[in-house]
Amino acid sequence: MRIGIIGAGQLGRMLALSGIPLGLEFLMYDRSADVPGAAVAPVVTGEFDDLAALRKFARRVDVITFDWENVPVASVRALAGIAPAWPPPRALEVAQDRLAEKRLFARLGIPVAPHAAVDSLASLRRAVRRIGLPGILKTRRLGYDGKGQVRVTSEDELAAALAALGGRGLIYEGFVRFTREVSLVAARGQDGAIAFYPLAENVHDAGILAVTRAPRPAPRLQRLAEWHLRRILERLGYVGVLCVEFFVSGNQLIANEMAPRVHNSGHWTIEGAETSQFENHVRALAGLPLGSTRARGAAGMVNFIGRMPEAAAVLSLEGVHFHDYGKSPRPGRKLGHATVLAPTAAARDRRLKRLLALAVRASQVARGPFR
Amino acid sequence: MRIGIIGAGQLGRMLALSGIPLGLEFLMYDRSADVPGAAVAPVVTGEFDDLAALRKFARRVDVITFDWENVPVASVRALAGIAPAWPPPRALEVAQDRLAEKRLFARLGIPVAPHAAVDSLASLRRAVRRIGLPGILKTRRLGYDGKGQVRVTSEDELAAALAALGGRGLIYEGFVRFTREVSLVAARGQDGAIAFYPLAENVHDAGILAVTRAPRPAPRLQRLAEWHLRRILERLGYVGVLCVEFFVSGNQLIANEMAPRVHNSGHWTIEGAETSQFENHVRALAGLPLGSTRARGAAGMVNFIGRMPEAAAVLSLEGVHFHDYGKSPRPGRKLGHATVLAPTAAARDRRLKRLLALAVRASQVARGPFR
Numbered sequence: 001m002r003i004g005i006i007g008a009g010q011l012g013r014m015l016a017l018s019g020i021p022l023g024l025e026f027l028m029y030d031r032s033a034d035v036p037g038a039a040v041a042p043v044v045t046g047e048f049d050d051l052a053a054l055r056k057f058a059r060r061v062d063v064i065t066f067d068w069e070n071v072p073v074a075s076v077r078a079l080a081g082i083a084p085a086w087p088p089p090r091a092l093e094v095a096q097d098r099l100a101e102k103r104l105f106a107r108l109g110i111p112v113a114p115h116a117a118v119d120s121l122a123s124l125r126r127a128v129r130r131i132g133l134p135g136i137l138k139t140r141r142l143g144y145d146g147k148g149q150v151r152v153t154s155e156d157e158l159a160a161a162l163a164a165l166g167g168r169g170l171i172y173e174g175f176v177r178f179t180r181e182v183s184l185v186a187a188r189g190q191d192g193a194i195a196f197y198p199l200a201e202n203v204h205d206a207g208i209l210a211v212t213r214a215p216r217p218a219p220r221l222q223r224l225a226e227w228h229l230r231r232i233l234e235r236l237g238y239v240g241v242l243c244v245e246f247f248v249s250g251n252q253l254i255a256n257e258m259a260p261r262v263h264n265s266g267h268w269t270i271e272g273a274e275t276s277q278f279e280n281h282v283r284a285l286a287g288l289p290l291g292s293t294r295a296r297g298a299a300g301m302v303n304f305i306g307r308m309p310e311a312a313a314v315l316s317l318e319g320v321h322f323h324d325y326g327k328s329p330r331p332g333r334k335l336g337h338a339t340v341l342a343p344t345a346a347a348r349d350r351r352l353k354r355l356l357a358l359a360v361r362a363s364q365v366a367r368g369p370f371r
Numbered sequence: 372m373r374i375g376i377i378g379a380g381q382l383g384r385m386l387a388l389s390g391i392p393l394g395l396e397f398l399m400y401d402r403s404a405d406v407p408g409a410a411v412a413p414v415v416t417g418e419f420d421d422l423a424a425l426r427k428f429a430r431r432v433d434v435i436t437f438d439w440e441n442v443p444v445a446s447v448r449a450l451a452g453i454a455p456a457w458p459p460p461r462a463l464e465v466a467q468d469r470l471a472e473k474r475l476f477a478r479l480g481i482p483v484a485p486h487a488a489v490d491s492l493a494s495l496r497r498a499v500r501r502i503g504l505p506g507i508l509k510t511r512r513l514g515y516d517g518k519g520q521v522r523v524t525s526e527d528e529l530a531a532a533l534a535a536l537g538g539r540g541l542i543y544e545g546f547v548r549f550t551r552e553v554s555l556v557a558a559r560g561q562d563g564a565i566a567f568y569p570l571a572e573n574v575h576d577a578g579i580l581a582v583t584r585a586p587r588p589a590p591r592l593q594r595l596a597e598w599h600l601r602r603i604l605e606r607l608g609y610v611g612v613l614c615v616e617f618f619v620s621g622n623q624l625i626a627n628e629m630a631p632r633v634h635n636s637g638h639w640t641i642e643g644a645e646t647s648q649f650e651n652h653v654r655a656l657a658g659l660p661l662g663s664t665r666a667r668g669a670a671g672m673v674n675f676i677g678r679m680p681e682a683a684a685v686l687s688l689e690g691v692h693f694h695d696y697g698k699s700p701r702p703g704r705k706l707g708h709a710t711v712l713a714p715t716a717a718a719r720d721r722r723l724k725r726l727l728a729l730a731v732r733a734s735q736v737a738r739g740p741f742r
Binding site: 013014017020021022023025039040274283286287288289291292296308311312315316318319320321322323324325326336341 | 384385388391392393394396410411645654657658659660662663667679682683686687689690691692693694695696697707712
């Protein structure tokens, strides 16, 4: 069976690395052949809205998925009848629009931050009046890694924030006081079986995921998060891996956003769980039974952003697993990650500290010696 | 860094799968492009004794290794000065000749079966007189998976056995009474650091490895085996992974043979050890620090020979990891393997039994319905 992946970034690369041992073949589609996925699969190049090229690509595979949630929904829909596409295009569509996403969550009884659509200064003023300050003005579409967001703390800033984000197609969200951010990764098979990973706790830095620790043992929150994801998965007739990020506020989980794909906060599962999120995604695509999501000890994942640390330094740490996506360095770019495993959370945290020191050093070098 | 692998079978494939996450690149060399390694790296095709083609290949990589121990030693030696080749060609040379191998073992104080070179009926008769019956007559070179061997139990069989194996370039070995077969996999880095895996216990079927269970907890034998491998690794100035198979006879380890490469009895380390044999081999080649060889629970590995079981059936077992090399089926051919993991040896054995039932069923189908 050959799986087609639209997008051949590090997620596509890790999907193929997990699926090749199962005897699956991969074909990727991306704008350039100089992509992380090219190391493990042939890459067809084309624009993401070139329907003719995409259809030709689809005819060469048995099932289609994507490693990037900004693939045009119309492009995926255009492949219907040629090869099944999972997760369902509707999930992609919802995830591409912060407003549609929040509306879906709310309809399913999943708490979300207070929010309102904004298309003008007048509607922004109305939203602020209703929701209050501080808050965050965001683009509804194409935001990622903290891009497309402006925090506003006073009425005076509204016009500038609106202008900075293009003036329309926005959403204003009330600021949520939270104690921590967690995410839940789940996989759903073609038979409807669902496997939930343990909750992961995430720390962002300048809007980009910096560190994930998992499992985050919190049985009540775990059950609550699973309840929420089950509702989403079943409503969307989902197949594959879904990740939802939540704010933890008291005993509450407030859904922030969902990713209809394998997710950075699930990278720890490669070594830290019995079956990785990548393998479970391809198993779901191939109609195979899902594997156990049980954690193997305690895991900590650190992203390498802007610059890679020296491989030898990372690999000399105990319990570490190193991932270099083979990308050229650029400020703010995710170039790789490493995961430390340990038998206990305390030992994991000690190892994580050493790993973080290397990651920070590398990113400081990347910022230049005078900063 | 780009690693060149001479031979692109399942071992080359698994080497690349373990090295790509580290940011390493791979280029392979094999007689055909229709090989398991082709799924994960470009394959240059050529004969193994085509020195011009091999030199051209070597110029495209930074370091060279091999996934097959019958690569001509002269071919590897011819690349000296272009790119370093590890393990050292001398290790390859010794492993290709059962007599040289036994002599090296004996010189290093490692017990071996009584043996004698055989090049004629007269020398075979002398050998049998000295060593006794039963015994095994083997080709000195190019034997693998039980091929090139004849067991002899009486004087009457000598002439036929000799003729069956070509009459010369043979070795006669006294039959060793053993309670079990074990193997030790070790890796040695360019800095001389050595990492030993836990002992694995192997069961062969018709000369082909069928099942490996690891770790085989036996502290005294572990120390003894490590002592033996350390001697070999240091004598040969070895870099990379080495496997030695031993017979356990009472409190003794009797060395049977060595493989100067990653080994089938080390496949369990992919999921069952903190760092796999494949990753440690490429780490050694790349001059990176070796990773921990500690076992993660108890592992059992089953080879799929002649026919693959149904993926869905295997993947529905608990704690299982499935590997399909993408080869076309042929009787006696290793097509894939699966590893079961469990927290205890007893639980592993229960899971292994279920896995074995599937493997046996598949191989019975392969033998045809009337057998």
